[in-house]
Amino acid sequence: MMKGLILNAEAKTASVQAIPIPKLDNGKRQLLIRIEAIALNPVDSLYVRNPIGETGRTVGSDFAGVVVAISPSQKHLQIGDRIAGLVQGSNSANSRPGAFAEYLLLQDDDVDLVWKVPSWMTLEDAAGVSLCGLTAAQGAFYRLGIPAPFSWAGKSSSVATASAKGEDGTTTVLIYGASTSLGLYAAQLVNLGFGGKRNLRLIGLASKSKFEMLKKEPYHYTHLLDYHSPDWPSQVREMVGEQGVDYALDCISEGDTVRNILSTLGKEPHNKVAIFRSKQSRAWDSDGIDTSKAIYGAVWEGLGHDIVYGNGMNIRATEESRNFTVGFYNWLSSGRGKLEPNPIRLMPGGLERIVPDGFALLGGGRMEDRDGVRERTEEWMRPVSAEKLVYKISD
Ligand SMILES: NC(=O)c1ccc[n+]([C@@H]2O[C@H](COP(=O)([O-])OP(=O)(O)OC[C@H]3O[C@@H](n4cnc5c(N)ncnc54)[C@H](OP(=O)(O)O)[C@@H]3O)[C@@H](O)[C@H]2O)c1
Incomplete structure (x- = not known):
């Protein structure tokens, strides 16, 4: 089993729960990633507070981690590669994978939508780039x-x-x-x-x-x-x-x-x-x-x-728009795309603290509503300004 941040749509919140580690089926086009770091986006918080997905969906979009298993047909990546990408999490009504968990299984065409993190970039920095x-x-x-x-x-x-x-x-x-x-x-x-x-x-x-x-x-x-x-x-x-x-x-x-x-x-x-x-x-x-x-x-x-x-x-979905993503991520993978990761605020406490801290900082979607943390005095609970909130999964 692994830990994942799971949506409770009725209660309009999410909690860390034990869920099965996804298993790779060699006959299919799949990629299993051990998630090392995740980054928060306002949309993740918005759709936990105002759910459109069903209870049981894994929350979260932005991730960075390491390839731990890959089906043999996938030659563009190898076990041990450091990669980053985005999935939809619980930000849609149709069932899509979520990133805020210890492992993530990508399949079919989603396997192409990751980029190799260059050696000069940490996985914490890389987590905030994709979305x-x-x-x-x-x-x-x-x-x-x-x-x-x-x-x-x-x-x-x-x-x-x-x-x-x-x-x-x-x-x-x-x-x-x-x-x-x-x-x-x-x-x-x-x-x-x-x-x-x-x-x-x-x-x-x-x-x-x-x-x-x-x-x-x-x-x-x-x-x-x-x-x-x-x-x-x-x-x-x-x-x-x-x-x-x-x-x-x-x-x-x-x-x-x-x-x-x-x-x-x-x-x-x-x-x-x-x-x-x-x-x-x-x-x-x-x-x-x-x-x-x-x-x-x-x-x-x-x-x-x-x-x-x-x-x-x-x-x-359009093929053209997906082709654009592949072009952009190939550019990042190639090292020619010298995109500096945004400054990050490394948040303490791992998956358990995403809802009470990270989502509290991001609020319910509107910038002007980001006022729910005035009573919090911890240094990491200051308003988000020119930086990305990042959690390490192992914390
Ligand atoms: N369409 C999409 O697919 C998509 C994808 C990503 C994001 N978004 C949306 O884009 C928006 C930005 O997301 P983000 O993650 O980049 O936000 P963010 O980094 O969390 O935004 C925080 C920054 O916003 C600035 N800010 C707040 N109110 C402002 C205002 N009225 N005018 C100018 N700056 C203001 C703050 O500056 P100060 O601290 O200096 O005030 C702060 O630096 C969000 O609404 C998000 O939902 C949409």
Whole structure:
């Protein structure tokens, strides 16, 4: 038996329980991973508090670990390889594997959706890369069409053809929520997409306390504004002039953020914003605005399985989106994809402490609701800011 964090949908919580260690069937396409570290994402906490999965599902998406068994047909990996990836956990109504356990069995096409962790990266650092790194890449390259530093089936790398635009020869990219996990990867990927060319004007919205960090490599913002300042949209408009913002990523997508970002966009053909909360979530206010330039996507699209939410908001898997994930993870595996892991906060206590500590910090999905930990005085219970919450399974 092994320990796993198991959803109790009726009680809207999850607890550590003993469940069978999955067994590898050599006749099938399978991969058994011993999980060493996991990272938390707001969605894991959201769907434990508001369950759409059934009781008994294993919770959790982001993992890093070691291959302990593999079916003979799988030549791309070996026993002992250090790998990382994401699964859906209990974040859908259809049955999918979860990562917050001692072992994880991947099968069929899921076997391709892992990447080899380079020797310079710890498994704790690697655990926080897969979900937010892929989400940011999907937003920037797949949905907005910013030049990508890697290729995927049907699409070659476009870095070499990255063209400058605008009268002063610059392309302007705005990242709202620059200190989120998503934003930290988005900035790195956009910089890599422009091949280090300095005709990129990268504008970030973050707290002032993060400006020093965000100016430096690998984020390299050219302009930073405080998101607490109510007139930041006019500050951006003044900065970019008539050209407007070419591409934007709204890593918060709550309240007025989509409306404010749309007000900074320039003219066709670029002028789109990638958003990460759907209109149906009602997280952001869409009243009276043309939302056709706000393009939503869920990271799960990249897993190649239909996602059932059970509320009519199902997501169809597409081969193209899965090919994108394979291209991105191959790039990370190859070592050519020099994506710095986000700073991590290593949380104490292993699986047992995910619900009372980690999920308490992440709350029920909205940033503005992250207020449930004021009474907690432990050092690791400070608000999450520009870092990823990571647990070691062996703790
Ligand atoms: N669509 C998808 O597939 C997908 C995938 C991943 C994430 N998401 C969503 O994307 C959002 C970000 O996720 P994450 O894991 O990257 O978050 P996170 O790292 O936990 O976000 C924390 C950061 O948000 C910043 N922040 C809070 N409120 C803000 C505001 N109003 N404006 C600007 N910054 C603000 C905080 O900055 P300060 O500490 O300085 O205030 C803090 O650094 C979440 O809503 C998540 O559910 C969606």
